Amino acid sequence: MASITAIDPSTNAFDGDCTGRIVLDQLTSRWGFLILVALRDGEHRFFELRNRIHGVSEKMLSQTLRGLTGSGLVERHVIPTVPPAVSYTLTDLGRSAAEPLAGVFDWLSDHAAEIAEHQQ
Amino acid sequence: MASITAIDPSTNAFDGDCTGRIVLDQLTSRWGFLILVALRDGEHRFFELRNRIHGVSEKMLSQTLRGLTGSGLVERHVIPTVPPAVSYTLTDLGRSAAEPLAGVFDWLSDHAAEIAEHQQ
Numbered sequence: 001m002a003s004i005t006a007i008d009p010s011t012n013a014f015d016g017d018c019t020g021r022i023v024l025d026q027l028t029s030r031w032g033f034l035i036l037v038a039l040r041d042g043e044h045r046f047f048e049l050r051n052r053i054h055g056v057s058e059k060m061l062s063q064t065l066r067g068l069t070g071s072g073l074v075e076r077h078v079i080p081t082v083p084p085a086v087s088y089t090l091t092d093l094g095r096s097a098a099e100p101l102a103g104v105f106d107w108l109s110d111h112a113a114e115i116a117e118h119q120q
Numbered sequence: 121m122a123s124i125t126a127i128d129p130s131t132n133a134f135d136g137d138c139t140g141r142i143v144l145d146q147l148t149s150r151w152g153f154l155i156l157v158a159l160r161d162g163e164h165r166f167f168e169l170r171n172r173i174h175g176v177s178e179k180m181l182s183q184t185l186r187g188l189t190g191s192g193l194v195e196r197h198v199i200p201t202v203p204p205a206v207s208y209t210l211t212d213l214g215r216s217a218a219e220p221l222a223g224v225f226d227w228l229s230d231h232a233a234e235i236a237e238h239q240q
Binding site: 012013014016020021022023024025027028029030033038052053054055070071072073093096097099100101103104105106108109111112114117118119 | 132133134135136140141142143144145147148149150153154158172173174175190191192193213216217219220221223224225226227228229231232234235237238239
């Protein structure tokens with residue numbers, strides 16, 4: 001693993017001006033994070049993502065999906081049914097991002113109860 | 121690694137009402153994420169964190185540190201100098217959270233340039 005201080009400053013998320021910071025916000029936005037983790041299972045239609053990720057509005061979901069697509073992490077597919085359906089998959093880049101995010105998700109699942117105790 | 125669907129619903133971050141969602145927001149808030157990754161190196165004084173994490177205001181930094189301390193992820197130490205100094209370290213729980221977050225940080229460092237190309 002690269003040491004933090006050895007990282008090229010242009011891609012160091014500690015630096016406020018870099019691409020790293022923009023991408024950090026995308027990966028770690030609540031919805032971006034949950035979408036990328038959900039898509040690890042494979043293709044999802046828009047409404048499947050909406051149902052799976054409780055509390056996300058259709059507006060936030062489509063806005064976040066647009067951002068993730070624009071960053072090359074997610075691919076949008078139009079299925080030529082009547083009416084046409086839209087589905088989403090991870091790109092190779094998105095899959096490589098989803099791996100470490102899933103590590104965070106798993107940590108969360110294992111430790112949420114412990115943290116809830118601390119908070120009380 | 122636990123499958124998403126096999127996770128106890130009470131700790132599943134896909135579910136909007138659970139502790140997992142609250143902790144997710146804490147871990148993946150921009151500042152929470154960067155603080156936990158920065159503290160992997162060891163103890164940091166407040167001003168060291170402020171200088172390292174570009175763009176964070178003192179207000180946001182102290183607010184985020186308070187949240188992380190309340191969740192048992194970070195420990196606050198008062199050093200009895202004149203004037204007293206305050207430093208922060210990861211708890212064991214925080215260290216276990218910082219591991220997968222560092223995986224995300226490393227991914228970011230490796231792929232930020234590639235994503236910047238997609239965005240253009």
